[in-house]
Amino acid sequence: MGKKPFVRSREPVMAALIICTALSSGVSALVKKDDIESSLNVIQEVSAQSLGSLCVTEQFRSLTVPIDTLRFESARQKADLAATLLQDLGVAHHNGLQDAISKNILVSDPAVLAARVLAINATNGQLINCAWWQKQGLEMGGPKKVPETVMEAGRRPSADYPWYEDADSSPGLRSPKFIESPPNVSYRGWWTYPYYSCSARRWLMSYSVPIPPPGRRGLKGFLSLDVDISHLQVDQCESGPLTPTNALxxxxxxxxxxxxxxxxxxxxxxxxxxxxxxxxxxxxxxxxxxxxxxxxxxxxxxxxxxxxxxxxxxxxxxxxxxxxxCAPGCHFCTDPSPCLATFHWPFRITLLSISIFCVFCTLVLNCFMFKHRKLKVFKVASPIFLSITLLGCAFMYLEMGAIFPVLDTYFCIATKWTRHLGFCVTYTALLMKTWRVSLTYRVKSAHKVKLTDKQLLQWMVPILLIMLIYLGTWTLSDTPTAEEIMDNKGLRFKQCVYNWWDHSLAIGEVLFLAWGIRVCYNVRNAESLYNEARLISYAIYNIAIVNILMIAFHLFIFPRAGPDIKYFLGFVRTQLSTTTTIALVFGPKIIRVLSGQGDQWDNRARSRGVTASFSLNGIGLVPEDTPDLFQENEELKEEIQKLAAQIEFMKIVHMEINNRHVKPKAGGYFTTLNTPLAVQSPLAKQLGGKPGEEL
Incomplete structure (x- = not known):
């Protein structure tokens, strides 16, 4: 019965709001912003005590923005319950009931500051009775009844009160003084907008409930309570985890x-x-x-x-x-000073261009070697292993391209792969060739050790496979990323993270280098055609020394170097290790080919007793499936010549010792100076003569 006028009066207002929102949401948002600004101005006046006409000519000042009333739901429910009780029992015959409800039910709520119940004559609108209780604070002993003189005798409350609206002019109690109720909720009354009360010196909100008379005549009631909202805080910041719970x-x-x-x-x-x-x-x-x-x-x-x-x-x-x-890259700063280390791009581009040129040179060198692969200088050095060595060198050069830009995850992955895979390919190819020389050189039996390129590749593939599995597992399980570090000037730049994956791989590479150095040491006295074994040993020594020195530079001499210095150190390491390796292994071969001696045997090595058999077995040939008859004939001829020379030598020496008067025969064994097997007579040595001279 009491709810119908409220619902009926609310419908046109809600419809108007929906239409307004649908037509122009921007206008409504602008109006709301203006309402907030005007409300903030009122709050500023009150907080600064620059009240002006407030508290002089007017006792209340309302805001134009609503606040959340759900926190005062308990007080509202008590007010609705009291209004229902007064409506059912009637206001006219229960004057004492008004005081009991105001004091004991409403004002007893902790959030309620004051409560009032008015009895108004429904016919002439005269005020018959007013039960007004106000809480004075705990120190004052609880609620106190306000004298009825606060209202002029026999007159209805003034329309200036924020909590009162004349029911005759607004039957549904829907006026600009009151805010909209939450959607899908039906209240018996209405909440006012927040307002400042000069008498209470507080910010308040009131909940007002009209109590209609039983019929057309009689007394109609009006119930209202004031809620103190001064403890709420005006928080103008955005909502966040640090927002107070009592913020508006x-x-x-x-x-x-x-x-x-x-x-x-x-x-x-x-x-x-x-x-x-x-x-x-x-x-x-x-x-x-x-x-x-x-x-x-x-x-x-x-x-x-x-x-x-x-x-x-x-x-x-x-x-x-x-x-x-702040300057680019600065997370915190107090001035415009730079935080990121500057990259000297012309300098880096120059070094990168040199590295790319070196990659191009390795490809050209590979094509040159493939074209002349049948020449003895390349054939005895195993062209397949020479190609693998050049491939690894190209990978090592490409590291300069991976560390060229500002590093991120993808470039760090490329850095790890080019550096370690290039080292593994190059070093393993050289080491396999040197290891074959070591095995051949240390054989003490008459049986000749035969290690073909195919057998060496079978040893090399597992080593490369282990490296590939390690790098692949590293990339997938703990993808290399870039971290920010500082140089000696406090400027930040990105460098790939070094963790236990790097340390474990570094330990393995050091052990691998140690094994290679030991193999090279074992073949230090071995003779080979074109001095191949010794040059490869020098290359392996160089790789080990350069890498150890560069680690010392990074850790001890330039621990906080800038990005350009680190890039330059990487360039120096690449050139000293890779370029030097190419120069040692391929330089003499290219010189012999260009001078037209690429298909001639190394007579100096053969004069020291290095046969084609030893050289081809020790340094390596292209994998053989069928015996090479020409090679076998050459080996047999050399062995027969050596044996014949030794027999002749022993026979002549024995004859000269027993017949000192016999002179060496002209054109004999001891006078053939141009043959590689010519020797001097022992008797001539004793007399200080030359071969061919008369004794």
Whole structure:
């Protein structure tokens, strides 16, 4: 019975709101913003005690923004219950009931400051009775009944009261004094907008419930209660995890900080009134700085500067209270000083161009070797292993391209793969050739050890497979990333992370280098055609020394070097290890080919007793499936010549010892100076003569 007028009066208002929102949401949002600004101005006047006409000619000042009333749901339910009780029992015959309800039911709620029940004549509108109780505070002993003289005798309450609206002019009690109820909820009464009461010196909200008479005549009632909301806080910052639980959400986002460069920080200081404007600080965001006020601006000053900005009377809001962007890459800064290390791009491009040129040269060299692969100088050195060596060198050169730009995850992956895989391919190919020489050189039996390229590849493939599995597992399980480090000037730049994957692989490579050095040491006295074994040993020694020195440079001499210095050290390491290896292994061969001696045997090595058999077996040939008859004939001829020379030598020496008067025969064994097997007579040695001279 009492709910129908409320619902009936609410429908047109809700319909109007829906239509207004559908037609122009931007206009409604603008109006709401204006309402918030006007409400903030009222709050500022009250908090600054610049009340003007307030509390002089008027005792109340209402805001135009609603607040959440669900926190006062208990008080509202008590008011609805009391209104229902008074409506059922009647207001006219239960004068004492009004006092009991006001004092014991309504004012007893902790949130309620005052409660009143009015009995009004439904015919002439005269005030018959008023039960008004007000809480004076715990120190005053509880609620106190306000004298009825607060209202003029026989007259209805003044329309200036925020909690009262004449039911004759507004039957549904829907006036600008009251806010909309939550959607899908039917209240018996209406909540007022927040208002400041001069008598109470507090911010209040009132809940008013009309009590219709049983018929057309009789007494109609009016119940109202005041809720103290002074403890709520006006938080103008955005809602976040640090937002107080008692903050008024309607004012969120109404601060005047520059959202792009500063952030709003709510101040919950006890000395600052809860209801005050500018109760926040504007702090420079990460990556921004200000030379004014240490980058922390008082919200009250920002509000004043904003008003001057709107009035075009000052540019303080734009110049003083706006932070500036830090230098690129700075997370925190207090001035425009740089935080990132600068890259000297022309210098880096020059080094990269040299490395790319070296890659191109390795490809050209590979094609050159393939074209002349049948020449003895390349054939005895195993062309397949020479090609693998060049492939590994190309990978090592490509590392300079991987570490050229500002490093990220993808370039760090490329860095790890090019560095370690290139080293493994190059070093393993050289080591396999040297290991074959070592095995052949150390054979002490008459049986000749035969290690073909195919057999060496079978040993090389597992080593490369282990490296591939390790790098693949590393990439998938713990993908290499870039981290920021500082140089000696405190400037940051990115470098690939070094963790236990790098350390484990470094230990394995050091052990691998140690084994290679041991193999090279074992073949230090071995003779080979074109001095192949010794040059490869020098290359392996060089790789080990360069890598150890570069590690020492990075860890001890330049631990906090800048990006350009580190790039230069990487270039030096690549050139000293890779380019030197190519020069040692391929330089003499290319010189012999260009001078037209690529298909001639190394007579100097063969004069020291290095046969084609030893050289071809030790240094390696292309894998053989069928015996090479020409090779076998050459080996047999050499062995027969050696044996014949030794027999002749022993026979002549024996004859000269027993017949000292016999002179060497002209054109004999001891006078053939141009043959590689020519020797001097022992008797001639004793007399100091030359071969062929008469004794």
């Amino acid at each position: 959400s309607i004012f969120h986002g109404s601060h005047k900080c520059h959202n792009l460069t500063t952030e709003c920080i709510f101040k919950s200081a006890a000395q600052v009134p809860s209801w005050s404007r500018g109760r926040y600080e504007c702090r420079c965001r990460d990556g921004y700085f200000s030379t004014h006020h240490g980058g922390v601006f008082n919200g009250t000053l920002v509000e004043v500067a904003w008003e001057e900005h709107v009035e075009n009377s000052s540019d303080t809001w734009e110049t003083i209270f706006q932070c500036q962007a």
